[in-house]
Amino acid sequence: MLDRLTSMKVFIKVVELGSFAAVAQRLNLSPQMVAKHIEALERHLGARLLHRTTRRQSLTETGRLYCEQCHLVLKAAERADSLAANTLGTPRGTLSVSVPVTFGRTVFLPFLHDFQKRYPEVQFQLSLTDQRVHPTMDGHEAVIRIGKLDTDLTAISRPLTAYRRVICATQNYLEKHGIPDTPEDLTEHQCLVYENAGGPVTTWSFSRGSITRSVPISGKIISNDSSVLHSAALAGDGILLGYEPALLPEIQNQSLVRILSHWTIPDRPMHLLYNAGSVMTPKLRIFVTELQQAFPP
Template sequence: MAAFVTAVESGSFAKAAERLSLSPQMVAKHVVALEQRLGASLLNRTTRRQSLTALGSAYYERCKHILSEAQAADSLVQVMSDTPCGRLKVSAPVTFGSHSLMPFITDFLRQHPRIEIDLHLTDRLVDLVDEEYEVAFRIGPLASSTLVARPLRHYKLIACAAPSYLADRGVPLVPNDLTNHECLGYAYWSRPADREWEFSKDSVTERVQVSSRLSVNESRALVSAALEGFGIVLGPEDFLTPALRSGELVRLLAEYETPSRPMHLLYTANRQRTVKVRHFIDAALARF
């Protein structure tokens, strides 16, 4: 059933195999065995795509419910145990996850040797319920939902540039000076790059329309362009601090408050009942 449900949700046996740590052939064997036991086809297969049969669609919905109940039964065992154990599926944004979150994850695993973490880094807004994530870190405003959202410290952004760029183009002294500079744009998966940068000083907020010939959807690549002296980057303070300390980048407009984005830890209300999730939430709140 798990192979069948994962194949439906992934769209192919190959993608399902990656999620289940099996070979595509083994996933196919599980689905075929299920069909043989039922005496009916669950999937219409062609060389290019697969789709559910009418029976497969109804069977898929019941399988999801059964697998959810099985997971709840496993969770009950964990609730009754004092020792956190089991696999924890976590989602986080790419830059935050690869830089700021990873030291926390490795520390947490050292402290809890019976826990395994499956960390997925993506800037896409994952569906915790449908994609079976137990906790997710999310940066930015939250949409209304039934999820529990625990506030974390804000994700602060700062403006920086390489000394070579500043020597060539000059140093912006006030936010409006940025209109005459190359301002590297970070493009999210769901929308184009920000063209309005915000700065505050003495309770006055200035919004500057910036432009750039380069937009990138990955922070490390964006910072690489800044290090090459191509333009000014507005990026996460945690991520940029090493380059600032080494002198590879110079902070700009330091007397202004730069933008910060809200950050939350999300989970469904029933997830907190398990010992592993409770320990992870408490540790994340303490660290962030």
Template sequence: MDRLTSMAVFVKTADSGSFAAAALAFGISAQMAGKHVSTLEERVGARLLNRTTRRQSLTEIGQIFYERCKALLADADAAESVAQELSASPRGRLRITAPVTFGTCCLAPMITRYLKANPEVRVELALTDRFVDLIDEGYEAAIRLGSLSDSSLIARSLMPYRLVACASPDYLAERGEPQTPQALAEHECLSFVYTSLPVETAWRFSDAEGEHVAPISGRFQANDVKALLAAALNGSGVILAPEVAVKDELAAGRLVRLLNAYEAPARPMHLVFPASRATPKLRAFIDQVVAEFGPHAA
């Protein structure tokens, strides 16, 4: 058996917790996935996985071997990428990560256009709001929100990630339209819950006079913008949402933009990538992201 393939199957089994999931990813049978791992165990002379009827977990030796396998596979991918530099056309697998809302509303539709223009590329898009280490986790580029920390990554500035306050016409007909940020204290506010941060108790707006802190409260909170958007469309309250997530609803009149005299916070947004991975497929991706979402995009 090819040793790199066996290592890749082993890593996928450890990540997914089952031979069946690893087999599905590689287009092989669960028995063959198990044979790949058994072959590795025979080579190293130690058990790498604790096998149960429900889930496979790493042994102590397996954990160490898993980390080394990930590094070796990343090096193999890097070697493949270098070889691809000799090709004039983008090709191969491109692994990208992005925040959930921007990735769903904006990046995924853009990727379909990118794939149409680059038929020899396949894209794996991972959507998560957690910080992703590109090098350690094997991604070639990421969309990042907020200020960037110092790093070895190259960054391309994109349009600011703007938030807007809005509510449905039905809600406003029943509760009235807030004219100032402070008036939100009298309304049901649908707030986003971050898993690692305290629950929001205030939204911030600004105008020529400075910043305005608006105390908020409400009976519905969620860690997914789509859930909050569904609640807002059903007349459950006011939402402070990314503009990219509500632009169609605003254009159709299903939501009404509020507090037009005030600006909600806008977060910096960047595309970041390691310089060592600037392959043709990645360069083509960077060009398209900047063209569609850069600071001067239409």
């Protein structure tokens, strides 16, 4: 008798990949075994789950509803496994984490590499996005977020190292357009404009002692992808406001020149969030601990 949870996993993969052959290759099964898992579920339910053709499979209405429930059942089974692992105290299982793009590519991936050396039984489902992600509603167990937190946030928050930024451009750009001496000088320059969910960020803020400045900026290149703006800066297309750890290697080798260094750019707060109602499994507990140690506030 085939294990029903395994059959559900196979069924979900058939829905995702669209054919028995693709699932067989992905799960290291024969196409005949994939078909047996689907047939076993259909016999158990007394209903057809898939419309079968020679090339692809498509869901029946029953299949669509059943697929939704299979996802819930398998998540519940994984949660039960996590609870059991919690009693054993061994970090294991898959941890779903959402991380800001530039932070993720620059410093989080090296952290992840070291973490998995120490805890090889923990796997990561990693999402890189600059969108505002909620650890409960968006299905992640842990979220790293830049910026001020919502006042009505129900998740647990832990402060991390602030998101530190610098302003820079290529020497070639500065020779052509001049070096800004004050924040107000930026209004005469091509700035590389980052666009978030609220639209283009067209004001940059500075401070020096008790003096604060917020200046309007503009430019011909606007993007919601910080790596695009980074590449544009290296091409000499404008002035970049970016994450210091990501830009430091190029500042050190003089591919980029730091400007307005006598002014301070306010750091942005960064937090780790996780669901207040979630069970602190070993994998989540050790992740929270190690992340705070690696990126202390």
